[in-house]
Amino acid sequence: MSTAPGRRYGRNIARILFPLIVIISCIFFSPPAFAQDPPYCEELLEAARRQKLHDDRYWHILMHYQQRIIGIESLIDDPNFFLAPDGKTNPVSELEATIRAFFTPADNENDSAVCRFAARFEWLTEKLGIDTGRLPVPACRSFENFMEANRPSSVTLAFPMAHLNSPASMFGHTLLFIETADRSKLLSYSVSYSAVTNETFGPFFAFKGLFGMYPGYFAVLPYYAKLQQYSDVDHRDIWEYRLNLTEPEIRRMLLHIRELESIASDYYFFQENCSYLLYFLLEAARPSLELSQRFHGWLIPLDSIRAIQEQGLITEASYRPSRTTKIRHLASNLDGHGQEKALALAKGDVQEGTFSQTDLSVQEQRTICELAGEYLQYLYTKHRVPEKTYQERFLRILQMRSALGISSESGLSRVPVPLQPDRGHHSNRVSLGAGIKGDDAFAEIRIRPAYHHLMDYDGGYVEGAQLVFADVALRYRPEDRRLFLERLDVIDIFSLSPRDRFFRPISWKLSTGLFRVETDHDKDRLVYRINPGAGFAFGNNTEGLIYTMLETDINIGGVLEKNYSAGIGGSAGAVGNLCRFWKVHAFVRDIYYSLGDTRNFFEAAVHQNFVINPDQSVSIEVCRSRTHDIYQTEAKALWNLFF
Amino acid sequence: MQGNDGLAFQVLAVTTNGTCGNQTFGITSGTLNCEQPKKFVSRETINSYVADNMDNLANDIARGQGEYLNTLAVLMEVPEGSRADFYTLLQSNFSRIYTSPQVSSVDVLSNIESLM
Numbered sequence: 001m002s003t004a005p006g007r008r009y010g011r012n013i014a015r016i017l018f019p020l021i022v023i024i025s026c027i028f029f030s031p032p033a034f035a036q037d038p039p040y041c042e043e044l045l046e047a048a049r050r051q052k053l054h055d056d057r058y059w060h061i062l063m064h065y066q067q068r069i070i071g072i073e074s075l076i077d078d079p080n081f082f083l084a085p086d087g088k089t090n091p092v093s094e095l096e097a098t099i100r101a102f103f104t105p106a107d108n109e110n111d112s113a114v115c116r117f118a119a120r121f122e123w124l125t126e127k128l129g130i131d132t133g134r135l136p137v138p139a140c141r142s143f144e145n146f147m148e149a150n151r152p153s154s155v156t157l158a159f160p161m162a163h164l165n166s167p168a169s170m171f172g173h174t175l176l177f178i179e180t181a182d183r184s185k186l187l188s189y190s191v192s193y194s195a196v197t198n199e200t201f202g203p204f205f206a207f208k209g210l211f212g213m214y215p216g217y218f219a220v221l222p223y224y225a226k227l228q229q230y231s232d233v234d235h236r237d238i239w240e241y242r243l244n245l246t247e248p249e250i251r252r253m254l255l256h257i258r259e260l261e262s263i264a265s266d267y268y269f270f271q272e273n274c275s276y277l278l279y280f281l282l283e284a285a286r287p288s289l290e291l292s293q294r295f296h297g298w299l300i301p302l303d304s305i306r307a308i309q310e311q312g313l314i315t316e317a318s319y320r321p322s323r324t325t326k327i328r329h330l331a332s333n334l335d336g337h338g339q340e341k342a343l344a345l346a347k348g349d350v351q352e353g354t355f356s357q358t359d360l361s362v363q364e365q366r367t368i369c370e371l372a373g374e375y376l377q378y379l380y381t382k383h384r385v386p387e388k389t390y391q392e393r394f395l396r397i398l399q400m401r402s403a404l405g406i407s408s409e410s411g412l413s414r415v416p417v418p419l420q421p422d423r424g425h426h427s428n429r430v431s432l433g434a435g436i437k438g439d440d441a442f443a444e445i446r447i448r449p450a451y452h453h454l455m456d457y458d459g460g461y462v463e464g465a466q467l468v469f470a471d472v473a474l475r476y477r478p479e480d481r482r483l484f485l486e487r488l489d490v491i492d493i494f495s496l497s498p499r500d501r502f503f504r505p506i507s508w509k510l511s512t513g514l515f516r517v518e519t520d521h522d523k524d525r526l527v528y529r530i531n532p533g534a535g536f537a538f539g540n541n542t543e544g545l546i547y548t549m550l551e552t553d554i555n556i557g558g559v560l561e562k563n564y565s566a567g568i569g570g571s572a573g574a575v576g577n578l579c580r581f582w583k584v585h586a587f588v589r590d591i592y593y594s595l596g597d598t599r600n601f602f603e604a605a606v607h608q609n610f611v612i613n614p615d616q617s618v619s620i621e622v623c624r625s626r627t628h629d630i631y632q633t634e635a636k637a638l639w640n641l642f643f
Numbered sequence: 644m645q646g647n648d649g650l651a652f653q654v655l656a657v658t659t660n661g662t663c664g665n666q667t668f669g670i671t672s673g674t675l676n677c678e679q680p681k682k683f684v685s686r687e688t689i690n691s692y693v694a695d696n697m698d699n700l701a702n703d704i705a706r707g708q709g710e711y712l713n714t715l716a717v718l719m720e721v722p723e724g725s726r727a728d729f730y731t732l733l734q735s736n737f738s739r740i741y742t743s744p745q746v747s748s749v750d751v752l753s754n755i756e757s758l759m
Binding site for chain 1: 688692695696698699701702704705706707708710711713714717718730731734735737738741743744745
């Protein structure tokens with residue numbers, strides 16, 4: 001085997017050159033995965049590592065990172081919020097991916113990382129001293145134009161109060177609005193986080209909302225749009241708390257809002273809800289605030305306002321009555337005759353010249369016209385008047401009003417301002433007391449995490465709206481040294497709304513949980529109960545209400561014959577304040593259980609509550625009941641503490 | 644409590660799409676089909692404001708006072724010292740501003756301007 005000397009030479013050179021060529025190719029023609037970052041980018045990444053910016057509190061605020069048992073996780077669920085594939089759980093890779101993203105050119109500036117993550121960009125520019133001229137996109141002009149045109153000057157927290165007829169609104173809502181230097185509140189930008197859903201079936205809505213099955217989004221709308229929804233359509237009073245954020249702080253907040261605008265996050269009614277997400281906006285403005293890390297399992301909007309107050313953010317509070325509050329107030333300034341006239345006007349029963357034969361004062365005439373106008377708008381939002389009719393009647397009423405001049409006192413400021421919600425009783429309640437049931441004495445302790453009972457001091461709460469969750473009552477009987485669960489109210493809702501010539505609401509209740517029934521064997525036992533009811537109430541919240549309800553009651557439990565019992569019946573009662581600190585509720589109830597374990601249940605009771613201060617009260621309850629022809633009397637006194 | 648007639652649970656759905664158009668009296672729903680103003684143009688803002696708040700604004704003009712009327716004065720750059728006269732002017736010319744039940748927001752605005 002011999003080759004010519006030239007060919008051998010060639011083969012040797014090939015053996016050396018070939019690997020050399022491969023190596024050189026790898027260096028100069030690398031696939032993108034192995035590309036080097038531009039040197040300036042590498043410099044910034046190095047500086048970020050040195051400063052340990054991924055550990056910085058502000059980075060965690062902007063990313064909504066929360067400490068978990070193992071590791072860190074962002075509360076945001078939308079993948080569009082993260083630049084790194086593991087950004088949701090890895091602060092380091094997200095930070096580095098963000099810096100790298102600033103070097104990526106974009107066709108549309110608004111799609112670049114500089115705009116999409118404007119708050120991160122501004123913070124990193126400051127921390128790393130980035131020379132933005134060296135970036136493909138040096139700034140987010142659309143944001144700067146917006147700031148220039150609007151000059152935001154102050155931020156206010158708005159609290160539309162509780163609305164029992166909608167599960168989403170039972171505890172009220174919180175949103176922010178941002179006012180601009182030269183414009184009015186109505187034109188300010190509201191920022192509100194809520195669940196987006198097309199659900200119409202109540203229980204599904206409640207279930208999905210509790211378990212984070214809806215996406216939540218931040219929506220930015222003019223404040224007047226939110227007012228139409230809350231004040232004019234939903235008829236909820238709104239409290240507006242002005243915050244003391246400075247202009248640089250507001251700027252930081254707006255940058256972060258920009259980042260969140262189309263980002264979804266799973267919405268949880270009790271945890272990651274409207275109020276909790278607002279904490280992140282406030283912390284983005286002022287990182288020294290301690291709000292989001294104080295979270296203890298659930299967050300009620302009113303408690304978030306208290307927390308914000310404790311952090312020293314609130315400067316003043318103002319009250320905005322809803323349309324129905326205004327209607328009630330205007331009506332209270334007229335006697336029955338005046339109210340009838342206003343009602344007739346709104347219903348189109350009267351022609352022009354309606355005031356000519358009367359001896360009504362000018363102010364009364366003005367009030368009648370204003371009341372008619374407001375009430376007509378109310379009827380229209382309830383779809384009780386067709387559009388064309390509404391337009392004609394509305395114009396006519398307004399024309400009449402315009403001929404009567406200007407009131408000397410401004411209408412709205414006359415609506416009496418109720419107690420600020422954050423000054424009412426706190427949300428958690430614990431009660432200690434003792435009593436007698438039949439011949440047996442007992443001691444009782446009750447714990448209730450939320451929210452407000454009919455008998456609690458009303459100040460700061462929507463009157464007639466009872467909302468109780470997870471109320472647990474334990475009793476101890478010294479006689480046989482037994483400690484037992486007396487009662488567990490899973491939910492106990494009672495909505496008492498009085499009817500008058502203007503409003504005809506239905507009062508309703510829904511109560512479910514464990515409670516004790518008397519059986520034939522003399523010992524009382526726990527059963528599970530579902531007890532809905534509906535009816536009417538009359539009167540008003542100052543003088544007192546009387547009500548009557550139709551109720552059904554379903555009991556489920558092993559102690560019952562056939563394991564269940566279902567019945568129908570009713571209740572009637574009167575509740576009112578005898579004086580400012582003394583409330584009484586007297587009622588009777590009768591249910592005839594005709595299915596399952598048949599029996600008749602009757603009770604008559606008087607409950608009283610004495611307010612010591614907003615967070616302390618004493619309750620005294622006396623009840624006489626009869627089941628299966630066995631009479632029983634129970635009386636107890638409890639001291640209640642709210643915290 | 645508030646005057647709620649229905650037992651049905653209401654659902655709040657937030658929509659942020661669409662545009663504010665030419666509006667007549669009769670704002671029923673709580674959700675405005677409004678696009679956020681992308682660029683601040685004075686004329687567009689006043690038009691949108693009047694269109695979106697027809698009913699409440701008319702109410703205030705008839706009364707000669709109110710938050711919606713104040714906001715209009717701010718938007719039209721009426722100096723604070725002249726506002727009382729502005730409100731009285733509008734109230735006494737109510738029928739010239741709101742000429743018919745179907746009057747449009749565009750006409751309302753131009754009627755107001757022709758008074759000034």
